[in-house]
Amino acid sequence: MFTSYFIKHMTYTKATAFSPEQQEVARIAKVLSHPARIAILQHLAEAKTCISGDISSALPLSRTTVSQHLTELKNAGLIKGEIDGLTVCYCIDQETYDKARQLLEGMLAAIKSSCCTDTCC
Amino acid sequence: MFTSYFIKHMTYTKATAFSPEQQEVARIAKVLSHPARIAILQHLAEAKTCISGDISSALPLSRTTVSQHLTELKNAGLIKGEIDGLTVCYCIDQETYDKARQLLEGMLAAIKSSCCTDTCC
DNA sequence: GAAGTATGACGTAAACATACGACATGGTGT
DNA sequence: ACACCATGTCGTATGTTTACGTCATACTTC
Structure with a gap:
């Protein structure tokens, strides 16, 4: 790609330079950000x-904005929606959700301060 | 605030309309997004x-950009940095980090599909 | 004090996120 | 066919994030 030579500020493009796991964790966190x-996830969980x-x-929020957030959650696979006649049934996609949760929690658990014994901090 | 009457699109302002817990979880997720x-958190955790x-x-990434990310992590309280002469020592703030992790994981654990028995999805 | 090094702060450009009104779509019921 | 309703899509305005170069600051060393 010769075009890249002319890109001055590669805004937002550096994300691809990190490991797939780091990107995936960040992607999940972004959905929850x-x-x-x-609120939508909690609402779906509470609804019987x-x-x-x-x-x-x-x-x-307006219906439009909510629809936009729903689309993002759907794209991330955290929820799924199926058309049921006039209305759409939105539910948590438990399988994908559990995977995402596991990946995120696994990363969080691995972060532990290993320095700062006594000399600093 | 009378000014609010004249605001057409209250972009980004609706976040305050949610519960403090929802805002806090979103804030933590944003830092990880x-x-x-x-990568910085993992690097700090691995460093002896x-x-x-x-x-x-x-x-x-350039030093400037990394510094910006470090500032964000510091503002969130996930890391702390102390000046040690010429260099700055960055470490994970274990106490704040654990609290954030707990809050996030608590929320994640509470999300469970309660509908979709057989009629839909 | 001067040179060197490491850091944060400031300014800027581009891309993305948020929020909403208005329109289009598609099934329901009369 | 027609009106009706719920939903998704499109366009738009605004604010935020990302990324970097450049400058200012502060400590160390000669």
């Missing part, structure tokens, strides 16, 4: 029945 | 001694 998406699109009525 | 910050600012040499 907005309170609305946390499949929830249609009136999730927006339970949130301080 | 970039592979560079994951306190690491100075040459973290950038271990990463595919």
Whole structure:
């Protein structure tokens, strides 16, 4: 790609320079990095029945914005939605969710301060 | 605030409309939402001694950009840095880190698909 | 004090994220 | 066919993040 020679600031492109695991963890964290998406996940978990699109009525956001967040959650595989006539049933995709959770928690568990015995910090 | 009456699109402001816990979880996830910050945390965890600012040499990023990520991690309280003469010692702030980890994992554990028995999904 | 080195702060450009109104789509019911 | 309803898509305005070069600061060493 000769074009890359002319790119001055490779904004946002450096993410690909890290390990696949680091990218994957960051990707999962990004999905969880907005309170609305946390709220949606919690709402779906609490709901006893499949929830249609009136999730927006339970949130301080417009239907359009909620739909956008739902799309992101769906793209990440954390939830799945199937059309049921007039409404769409959104549910947590437990399989993908558990995998994502496992990957994230595994990374978090591996982070442990190994320095700072007494000389510094 | 009368000014709010004139704000057409309240971009990015709706985050405050969610619960403090949802905001906090999202804030933690946001810090972890970039592979560079994951890499920095892992690097600090693996390092046996306190690491100075040459973290950038271990990463595919410029020193300036790494410094920016370090600042974000520091603002979040996940790491701490103390000046030691010419260099700065960056370490994981185990106490804050553990709290953040606990909050995040607690939220993740509470998410469980409760619908979709057989009728849908 | 001057030179050298390591660091953070400032400024800037490009890409992305957020939020919403308006429109298009597609099934329901009359 | 027609109106109705719930949903997704598109366009747009605004704010935030990412990435880097350049400068200012501060400590060390000669």
